[in-house]
Amino acid sequence: MLLDNELLVWLALAVPFLGTALVPVVAKAGAKARAYFAVIIGFLTAGLVLLILPEIWFGRTTGLSYSFDWMPSVGLSFSVYIDPLSVLMAIIAGGIGALVLLYSVKYMEKDVGLSRYYGLVLLFIGSMIGLVFVDNLLILYFFWEAVGFCSYALIGFYTTDPKASKAGIKALVVTRVGDIAFLIGIFVLASGAMTALKVNFMQALSIQYLAHSITLIPAGTLAIAGFCFILGALGKSAQLPLHVWLPDAMEAPTPISALIHAATMVNAGVYLMARTLPLFANTVPGWTETLIWVGGLTALLAATMALVEPDLKRVLAYSTVSQLGYMMFGLGLVNFSGFAASTFHLLSHAIFKALLFLGAGAVIHAVGTRNMYQMGGLRKEMRLTFVTMMFGGLSLAGLIPLSGFWSKDFILAGAVESGNYLPLIVIVATSVITAAYTLRMLNLVFFGHSARTTTTHEAPWQMTVPLVILMVGSLISWMIIGLLTRTYVAFDLYERSLTLMQFIRETFQTWAVVLSITAFLIGVGLFYVRKRYAQNKIGSATIRIARSGYGFDTFYGWIVLGSKWIAARFRKIQTGDLNINIAGMALGFILLVFFALLLRWVI
Amino acid sequence: MGIELYLGFAIAILFLGIYCIMTKKNIIKSAIGISIMVKGGSLSFLVAGGTTAQVAVVLIIIVDAIVAAVLLSMAVNVYRHTGSLDFDALKRLWG
Secondary structure, three states: OOOOHHHHHHHHHHHHHHHHHHHHHHHHHOHHHHHHHHHHHHHHHHHHHHHHHHHHHOOOOOOEEEEEEEEHHHOEEEEEEEOHHHHHHHHHHHHHHHHHHHHHHHHOOOOOOHHHHHHHHHHHHHHHHHHHHEOEHHHHHHHHHHHHHHHHHHHOOOOOOHHHHHHHHHHHHHHHHHHHHHHHHHHHHHHHHHHHHOOOOOHHHEHHHHHHOHHHOOHHHHHHHHHHHHHHHHHHOOOOOOOOHHHHHHHOOHHHHHHHHHHOHHHHHHHHHHHHHHHHOOOOOOHHHHHHHHHHHHHHHHHHHHHHOOEHHHHHHHHHHHHHHHHHHHHHOOOOOHHHHHHHHHHHHHHHHHHHHHHHHHHHHHHOOOEHHHOOOHHHHOHHHHHHHHHHHHHHHOOOOOHHHHHHHHHHHHHHHHOOHHHHHHHHHHHHHHHHHHHHHHHHHHOOOOOOOOOOOOOOHHHHHHHHHHHHHHHHHHHHHHHHHHHHHHOOOOOOOOOHHHHHHHHHHOOHHHHHHHHHHHHHHHHHOHHHHHHOHHHHHHHHHHHOHHHHHHHHHHHHHHHHHHHHHHHHHOOOOHHHHHHHHHHHHHHHHHHHHHHHHHO | OHHHHHHHHHHHHHHHHHHHHHHOOEHHHHHHHHHHHHHHHHHHHHHHOOHHHHHHHHHHHHHHHHHHHHHHHHHHHHHHHHOOOEHHHHHHHOO
């Protein structure tokens, strides 16, 4: 080993944060120095995480676990626990983060406030790596909040654009609903563990400790905590009914969209579910079914919304929501290879979605609009972007032999094996629509005739190099399945170790593969008959409803209006008069003492 | 009877301070009210007794001095801005 493992882990955690702190200092040396400094820090972080990989993935059976006394007086120690899942997530966050930073160098060149931009991106990557490394739920929650904050600040990066600011606030408020549920869940779980296992508060928050002794905790406590955790993940991963923030988050600069959708923010929810599977999957009745149904319905509804969206980035946003639904669905099938399939899909999705977003960024950068109906015919003008985005899109659609096909099929195979046919139908229908909307998107952007008067040119190398790297990734990333399952088996996360050949053979032996290929072909067919369908009555009504997002935004609008109305009624007691405020304080103080005395007297 | 008497006295001083802030509109008078309130608090610490309490009281006195200095400097600035020492002059901050 080149470096001591413990040092490596702490460095991987510390470097992005140090980078954040140093960005404004380096900015004194010029804008270019600042941009490349951030890129170097990004690649350094990715490299450090990559160095941890061999240690975990070859030959170990338990995770690396280190601890550092943070606040000894309350027993809070910063403990990390690193297993294959953590490393996988950290590599996705670090690797895609680094590529996004490189891409940003040219894409963001002409914007102002870039110290804020690069600082926040590094903070974002660092928080995500922290989130997947830590073992203590409370510290995980700190990073969870940090990730939420960074996404808020970066979505609203263009502070002069009121739409962007509003989108940022929306993202913060909507995910907050889930965050509060998650926090409640943490405390319920910890208090249950404290009484049942007779341990102190900090011990009761350790995920690994809880996983070993979960059966001793009362079922009721576990159920409350489990469903609170699901709510938290729904907010973070933009699942129904808390998905509304993600499409609006498209006001962010495009590299940020790629980062949020592929590497950091939304994966946190899936990670939380994957991490807490051993806690709840077999102890809380209905927990996995909830994941299956929420994931399946989200996947289907989001796919239909992507089908009718005219905005290129919003199509991709809905497609992310839909694919995250797939992952949740997969995690729900935990007893049927769900864990391996879902995390495998997370990897493929991260790669092809980052590719699609960065490609879309190159297109938008060149054309200057996000409306797909104003693009068209770009395949000749932006040849490299066209080729790479085709790979990303077809991977998303599930074409053999791109990575998206293998991972989606793995999830489908689990669903077939489970024998639960209603959700299976939902997820196959989603596959059909996925293929259709992907083709529609690629067709509108690259084929047909250009309605534009000006011609465009290919993007500079800083933008195309990440595209090519990600394209290669979407071609070959599925080949690690053998390694992935072998490591999972070593860590007792999954029961069957598959070699690559075995995986291919098994894929073609179940009839899930027939389903996924048929779904792809029907999707292509759907794409060809789209015009005829859109013109009849049912078709146009469906399109109208799907374009309005199934009324979720309207519903939340009413809630906001209601709370504003209540707040306006309370406005009157906020006089701003110091004397009255102090009188209120004194009154409260007296009441507090009075109640304390009363309580004492009664008991 | 001893300790209750002292505590009662401390609470009386505390409420004297609160009453002062509650009724007076003048910034300087309010600052004096806050100081009186803090004196009531530190007196109750002394009544509780022990060396820790004495350490706490020394700290409170220091903090109180700083608070008073900040308040009075704010008062000076308010006077420069509005030409009056009345809190109502600041009411246009009420949004």
